[in-house]
Amino acid sequence: MFAVALTFSGGLATFLRRGWRENGDIVRRTLAEKTAVKDVIEACGVPHPEVDLIVVTDGEHGENPRAVDFAWAVQAPTRMHVYGVPAPAEVLPHAPRLQGGSPPRFVADGHLGKLARNLRLLGLDTVYERDADDPRLLEIMVADDRVLLTRDRPQLMHRIVCHGYCPRSDESEEQTREVLRRFGLKENGAGLAPFCRCLHCNALLEAVAKSEVLAALAAEPLTLRYYDEFRRCPGCQRIYWPGTHTQKLASLVARLLGKG
Ligand SMILES: [Zn+2]
Numbered sequence: 272m273f274a275v276a277l278t279f280s281g282g283l284a285t286f287l288r289r290g291w292r293e294n295g296d297i298v299r300r301t302l303a304e305k306t307a308v309k310d311v312i313e314a315c316g317v318p319h320p321e322v323d324l325i326v327v328t329d330g331e332h333g334e335n336p337r338a339v340d341f342a343w344a345v346q347a348p349t350r351m352h353v354y355g356v357p358a359p360a361e362v363l364p365h366a367p368r369l370q371g372g373s374p375p376r377f378v379a380d381g382h383l384g385k386l387a388r389n390l391r392l393l394g395l396d397t398v399y400e401r402d403a404d405d406p407r408l409l410e411i412m413v414a415d416d417r418v419l420l421t422r423d424r425p426q427l428m429h430r431i432v433c434h435g436y437c438p439r440s441d442e443s444e445e446q447t448r449e450v451l452r453r454f455g456l457k458e459n460g461a462g463l464a465p466f467c468r469c470l471h472c473n474a475l476l477e478a479v480a481k482s483e484v485l486a487a488l489a490a491e492p493l494t495l496r497y498y499d500e501f502r503r504c505p506g507c508q509r510i511y512w513p514g515t516h517t518q519k520l521a522s523l524v525a526r527l528l529g530k531g
Pocket of ligand 1: 469470471472473474504505506507508509
């Protein structure tokens with residue numbers, strides 16, 4: 272039996288199990304056997320995709336600080352500092368971070384439909400299947416190397432999850448802003464191109480001549496009279512045009528980008 276002491280920073284305290292959170296900054300655990308540091312951290316409630324840097328030290332006074340990866344085995348009394356994303360640049364500045372290189376592609380779990388729709392509205396490639404079960408979500412995540420978005424913490428702890436995020440807010444607009452901040456997605460940056468993607472099925476919209484939508488919009492004579500620019504979704508065949516609905520969506524985009 273040996274003791275480990277962990278401190279969490281960078282917003283990770285929110286994941287700590289109730290009761291531990293009130294015990295000050297340090298979580299103390301006793302281990303019976305050699306254990307991967309990933310499992311030690313997750314036993315505290317913190318999913319590994321939320322961890323950017325793990326610094327372990329020797330002795331009571333924090334000697335010999337060094338960064339370790341999730342597979343590192345804890346096998347003797349250890350102190351460790353666990354940092355959320357992004358870890359402060361001044362802490363072991365040359366140590367590789369654990370959460371670099373997330374692809375700007377997402378898969379959202381069945382409870383995050385509004386978040387998924389908002390991300391698509393901003394042009395971000397986001398797979399969402401409302402009825403997808405846990406194995407299906409992981410399958411989609413692996414197939415296209417996507418970031419898993421879920422508030423199901425045990426799901427995020429699955430060892431095959433490389434990139435993931437647990438939205439903190441209950442509210443979809445704030446969740447969207449959280450995702451933009453967490454993955455460094457900015458206007459005019461990679462991946463962000465509002466109104467280029469189908470909100471219903473995630474496909475990229477294609478410009479289409481008015482003559483090609485006349486039949487599909489036969490029941491919308493005013494739309495055909497007032498609009499000349501149309502786009503069609505190659506996935507679900509929906510037709511999009513800059514109608515009044517788009518004004519509402521434009522103000523939503525402004526709010527999501529922090530300009531509303
Ligand atoms: Zn579509």
